[in-house]
Amino acid sequence: MATTKQDQSLSVEQRLSNLYQLQTILSEIDRIRTIRGELPLEVKDLEDNIEGLRTRIDNYKKEIEELRRATAAENASIAEAKSKIDKYQAQIDTVRNNKEYDILSKEIEFQSLEVELAEKHLGEFARAIDSKKAEIKATEELVADSNHILAEKRNELDEIVNETRQDEENLRDNAKKLEQQFDDERLLNAFKRIRKNARNGLGVVYIQRNACGGCFNRIPPQKQAEIKMRKKIIVCEYCGRILIDPALAGVEEN
DSSP states (O other), rough: OOHHHHHHHHHHHHHHHHHHHHHHHHHHHHHHHHHHHTHHHHHHHHHHHHHHHHHHHHHHHHHHHHHHHHHHHHHHHHHHHHHHHHHHHHHTTOOSSSHHHHHHHHHHHHHHHHHHHHHHHHHHHHHHHHHHHHHHHHHHHHHHHHHHHHHHHHHHHHHHHHHHHHHHHHHHHHHHHHTTTOHHHHHHHHHHHHHHHHHOOOSSSEEEEETTTTTTBBOHHHHHHEEEEEEEEEEEETTTEEEEEEGTTOOOOO
């Protein structure tokens, strides 16, 4: 029975040791990700912004085409109205009575108003086209500036990724190998769940100054003694993190 208890104690101790080693590896991976910072998000935001600017330019160009078609239509209306005016002017010299004269005069006046209205529209269209062209030029400058910034951000990100890729791959391989050594899948899953919910990503912490190394709430002496015995898995009653003694983490107690 004594041998069985010893084997059991060593098994729990080894599990705790493996968990802490796994925690150390995963924390280093987190540190590498922190080094990269917000660069991936910044790159994605810049790419989306540039795409939005290009869509805006395309829309401006479509609006200019519509304005040009409207301009052509107004020019056609002016040509038609002037043709009618010329025709009515020719007819007005040959009228036989005042009634015909009044009708032709009103037609000439109406067509003249149509020309004035169309010319007003042409002025509005021309100003709108100039405004759209100015918007396109300004937006293209924004695209050029954004592309320049994007190239710098991509280079910076590539440098960081290249510097840390091998380290991260090695750490992930080590973490995978260590996970394969676990004979208690529930404990491993619990550790991952705790770590995911923890603000600092720590699922296993050691006692510091008689308190939990994660939430810093005080741990009763009796529980500290149980933790040092390493005979069972003990979690912090406040934050739920798995607790180990400093010696198991390779830290000397003050």
